[in-house]
Structures are given as C-alpha cells and as structure tokens.
Amino acid sequence: MLKVFNTLTRQKEIFKSINPNVVNMYVCGPTVYNYIHIGNARSAIAFDTIRRYLEYKGYKVNYVSNFTDVDDKLIKAANEQHTTVPELADRYIAAFKEDTAAINIEPATKNPRATENIPEIIEFVKALIEKGFAYEADGDVYFRARKFKHYGQLSDQNVDELEVGASEHTDEAELEKKEDPIDFALWKSAKPDEISWESPWGAGRPGWHIECSVMSTKYLGDTIDIHGGGQDLEFPHHENEIAQSESKTGKKFANYWLHNGFVTVGDDNQKMSKSLGNFVTVHDIIKKTPPEVLRFFMATTQYRRPIQYTQDNLDDAANNLKHLQTAFSNLTYRLKDAEDGNDPKIEQEIRQIQSEYIDAMDDDFNAQNGISEVYELAKLGNIYAERGLVEKGTIEFILSELQQMVLVFGIQLQSTQLEDDGIQTLIDERLEARKNRDFARSDEIREQLKAQGVILEDTPQGTRWRREE
Incomplete structure (x- = not known):
C-alpha cells in the first residue's frame, strides 16, 4: 500500500487518487533564462522517478510541468544579451528539453508556458477581484493573503511573523501600494x-505564482492528486498557489504536496548557489559525466533527502550502475545455451525480491531501499548465470524484472555482449591456441583485442567479450 509524506499535514498518508488508476500530477518547472542547474535536475529526476513508479504500479499519470517564460529574471537576462524575452525563452526551453532527454526524463503530458495562457490568467485574476480576494493598485493587482484563513499552513508559518518578514524585504513604493x-x-x-x-x-504581465494556479486547474482540474516541487518553493510560491486557487474555486487545490530535498556541493555540504560560485549546470556536467550516471546518482536517493554532489559520490554511482549492467550482460549471455524450462525455486526468490522492492518504494518512494533490492536481484542473477545448467524461462524472468525495476530509476539496461564476426574469429583462434598450449599466441590475441578496447572474460561456459567502458 503506497504511502506518501504530505507536506501539508507533515505526516505519511495512504495514497488514494481521485480517479482510480489515474493520477493527476503538477510539478513546478524551471524559469527559462539559463541552462538548468543540478538543483533543477534534482527536482525533475525526483518527480520523474515518482511518476515512473506510479506507472510501474499501473497508474496512468497525467503529468503537467510548466515553463515560466516571463518574469524579472528573463527580462533582465534578455536586456543583458540584447535579445527579446520570447527568443531567450525559446532558446532555454530547447536546452531544457535536450538536457532532460539526456538524463532520460519522460516528456511531460503537457508543458504549458505562462505566455500561452495570458487570457486565462486575466480571467482568473478578475474572478479573485470579484470575490473580494484581490484588489487593484495603480495598475498592479494584489491578493489579500490574510483573507485566506489557511495562509501559512503549508510552510507552517505564523501570519504575523510573515508580516514582519515581508516588511523587511519589500521596497517602500510597493509597501505603499499594498493594503498589507x-x-x-x-x-x-x-x-x-x-x-x-x-x-x-492596464498593460502588464502576470505575477509568478498565478501562472501555476491557472495552468494546473486548466489542464488537470480544480483539485489534483499531487503537486510537487523543491523545498524552496514551499514558501512563498506553493503557499500562494493554494491561497489563490482555493479562494477562486472554493475547492481543495491538491490532496498531496510533495517536496524534494536540496542539493549540496562538495565535501563541506555547501548549499548550491550562484553567490557561492558552486553553481553547476546539467549542460556542463554531462559533457564529462555520462548522463545515465548523473541520473542514477540522483534517482537512487529518496526524494526528500538532501543530495551531496561530489565526484566520489558520482564515481560510486558509476560503479554500482556498472555492476547492474554486468549482471544483465551475464544473464543475456547465458540465454544462448539455456535449456527450455523454469526453475521454481529461483523464481520464488525473484518474487520475494520483487515484493520487498515494492514494499520499499511504497514507503514514500524510498529509493535507497528500493535500489538495494535491485542489487539483490542482480546478485541472484550473477549466481544463477554461473551454473552449469540454466533454464531459459528463469533467465528471461530475471532479465524482465531487473529491467522493470531499474527503469523506475530512469535507467535502461543493455547487454554489453556485442556481435562482431572479426572479434569472434580472434576469440576462436585464441581458444585453439590455448588447446595447443600456445600460450604466447593466446596472450598476444588478448592484448590485440585489449588494444581495440575489447575485454575478454573466461568463464566456465566459454569466453565472453565486452567493450571497455
């Protein structure tokens, strides 16, 4: 039974979708004025993993994630780069799609843009004014936050304390316009x-918070199952979304609020920020780190926990992923001499691992425990592949389960056993040389293949080869 930690109630709750077998999910997307950094990637990967697990469980997921394509940051960046806001947004939306495809993020059901929904935004604001929740002041429109009785509940903040903070961080001109x-x-x-x-x-543009309320209700309905985003969005962004959405519709905005943890950088666990100079973009990372390694590293940490981004942690992820790929190759290789049939005892062990995997992931998407069960399955597969006699049905069962479980983390396993007549000819010649005790020639062929990036592995079932990674 799936349980999720709901930020709104600060406890784990049994997950129940509004419509059986369907999940409507909205996740706040990037402000597209630059390449996405690893903090953005953390959120994208975390909620893509959650989406994939829901699909693994049999749900159809309607996944909407927006692009903020007009705001102060875009206007400033466009001016600095001597371009227009739409041209800048188009450039970085294209870059976002390229970078997220590289780390195997499933495309959203819909990626709406704020600028494509201006008429709907205006109508939404008009409705809030008519209901007395908003007011116009010299061309600006503000929401009466104190009028919404649950304001501050999501972020667990006192309204009076919020007033003090707002007074300290708002310029005088804006304070004069506001009622509060x-x-x-x-x-x-x-x-x-x-x-x-x-x-x-008058002429103007939408505020940041209103666009998500408009696009969520437009594409998914007044009440959705899951609303997600980074912890930094709890306040003010998500707090404001709830206030304006529920004030307009009179209905609960989202049943479950999920927030992913931060990314820290380096051994001293500094929070990533531009001001500290430790800002790293996905665009740059995947030039030197295989995208699947970055994906595996981030996806296998439970989404609410912080992630420490270091080279050592990336290297550990690369090694763990390599072990899984090797297990997959070992099993695939044995298909060629497997006998027809099944091994009931091994298949019972596989089902037990699958059950424990589901138990782990059902506990608020506990990726660490989930991937541990995948390692157990890979270990079982390696042991089975070493047997003198293996059965085809069982190998196919292990391969299928291994693929499905790892795919939840955004990884597609492929066998490294490649077909190549030229390489196989040399392997056959080496085997003949070994039979004739011509070990010099045998070693020569091994070195010749190694120079071509081909690694030989002598097993009880014969000599296998793979490309050096």
Whole structure:
C-alpha cells in the first residue's frame, strides 16, 4: 500500500487518487533564462522517478510541468544579451528539453508556458477581484493573503511573523501600494519598453505564482492528486498557489504536496548557489559525466533527502550502475545455451525480491531501499548465470524484472555482449591456441583485442567479450 509524506499535514498518508488508476500530477518547472542547474535536475529526476513508479504500479499519470517564460529574471537576462524575452525563452526551453532527454526524463503530458495562457490568467485574476480576494493598485493587482484563513499552513508559518518578514524585504513604493505587507502580486504593471499584455488594469504581465494556479486547474482540474516541487518553493510560491486557487474555486487545490530535498556541493555540504560560485549546470556536467550516471546518482536517493554532489559520490554511482549492467550482460549471455524450462525455486526468490522492492518504494518512494533490492536481484542473477545448467524461462524472468525495476530509476539496461564476426574469429583462434598450449599466441590475441578496447572474460561456459567502458 503506497504511502506518501504530505507536506501539508507533515505526516505519511495512504495514497488514494481521485480517479482510480489515474493520477493527476503538477510539478513546478524551471524559469527559462539559463541552462538548468543540478538543483533543477534534482527536482525533475525526483518527480520523474515518482511518476515512473506510479506507472510501474499501473497508474496512468497525467503529468503537467510548466515553463515560466516571463518574469524579472528573463527580462533582465534578455536586456543583458540584447535579445527579446520570447527568443531567450525559446532558446532555454530547447536546452531544457535536450538536457532532460539526456538524463532520460519522460516528456511531460503537457508543458504549458505562462505566455500561452495570458487570457486565462486575466480571467482568473478578475474572478479573485470579484470575490473580494484581490484588489487593484495603480495598475498592479494584489491578493489579500490574510483573507485566506489557511495562509501559512503549508510552510507552517505564523501570519504575523510573515508580516514582519515581508516588511523587511519589500521596497517602500510597493509597501505603499499594498493594503498589507504580506499581500502578493497577481498582476504587475509594465515598465517602459517591457514586454506586456493589455488587461483591465492596464498593460502588464502576470505575477509568478498565478501562472501555476491557472495552468494546473486548466489542464488537470480544480483539485489534483499531487503537486510537487523543491523545498524552496514551499514558501512563498506553493503557499500562494493554494491561497489563490482555493479562494477562486472554493475547492481543495491538491490532496498531496510533495517536496524534494536540496542539493549540496562538495565535501563541506555547501548549499548550491550562484553567490557561492558552486553553481553547476546539467549542460556542463554531462559533457564529462555520462548522463545515465548523473541520473542514477540522483534517482537512487529518496526524494526528500538532501543530495551531496561530489565526484566520489558520482564515481560510486558509476560503479554500482556498472555492476547492474554486468549482471544483465551475464544473464543475456547465458540465454544462448539455456535449456527450455523454469526453475521454481529461483523464481520464488525473484518474487520475494520483487515484493520487498515494492514494499520499499511504497514507503514514500524510498529509493535507497528500493535500489538495494535491485542489487539483490542482480546478485541472484550473477549466481544463477554461473551454473552449469540454466533454464531459459528463469533467465528471461530475471532479465524482465531487473529491467522493470531499474527503469523506475530512469535507467535502461543493455547487454554489453556485442556481435562482431572479426572479434569472434580472434576469440576462436585464441581458444585453439590455448588447446595447443600456445600460450604466447593466446596472450598476444588478448592484448590485440585489449588494444581495440575489447575485454575478454573466461568463464566456465566459454569466453565472453565486452567493450571497455
């Protein structure tokens, strides 16, 4: 039985979707003014892994993740780069898709953009004004946060404390416009030469928070199953989403709120930030680190835990992934001499591992415990592959389960046993040389193949080869 930790209630709850066998899930996407960094990647990988496990469980997942393609950061970056906001957004949306494809993120069911939903945003804001939850002030529109009685519940903050913080971080001009320091912008009036759209309150653009409320309700309905994002979005972004959405619809916005942990960098566990100079983009990482290693490293940490990004941890992930790929190759190799049939005892062990894997992942997507069961299955597969007599049905069962379990973590296993007549000819010649006790020639062929990046492995079932990784 799947249980998830709900940030709103601060406890694990039994997961039950609104519609049986269907999960509607909204995850906040990037602001597209630069390449995504590993913090963005952590969120994308965490929720892609959650999505994949829900699909493994048999759910159809409607997965919506937005692009924030207009805001202060985009306007500033576009001005600095002497381009337009739409051109800048297009460039980095394309880069996002390229980088996330490399780390095997499943494409979202829908990737809506804020600028594609301006009419809906305006109508949403008008509805909030009509209900008395929002007000216009010199071309800006603000939400009356204190009017929403549950404001601060998600982030577990006191409204009076929020007022003090808001007063300290808001400039005087904006404070003069607001009825209350904790009120937040739904619509921002345009400055000269800024990108803008016409509205009942004059030329302007949407605030950051309103776009997610609009796109979530538009594409998934007034109440969704899961809303996800990084811990840094709990306040103010998700807090504000709840307030404006529920004030407009009169319905619960999301049944389960899931938030992934931060990424720290280096052995001293510094939180990643531009100001500290430890900012790393996925675009740069995958130039020197295989994308599947980065994916495996991040996907196999439980999503709520922090991740320590170090080269040593990446190397450990690479080694663990290599062990899984080797086990897959060992089993695939044995298919060629396997006998028809099944081994009931081994298959019972496989089912037990599968059951323990599901128990682990059902516990709030506990990836560490889940991947431990995958390692157990790989170990069992290696032991079985060493037997003199193996049965085809059992090998196929292990391979299938191994593939399905690892695919939840975004990894597609492939056999490293390659077919190549030229290499096989040399292997056959080496075997003949060994029979004739011509060990000099045997060693010569091994070195010749090694120079070509081919590694030989002598097993009781014959000589196998693989490409050097």
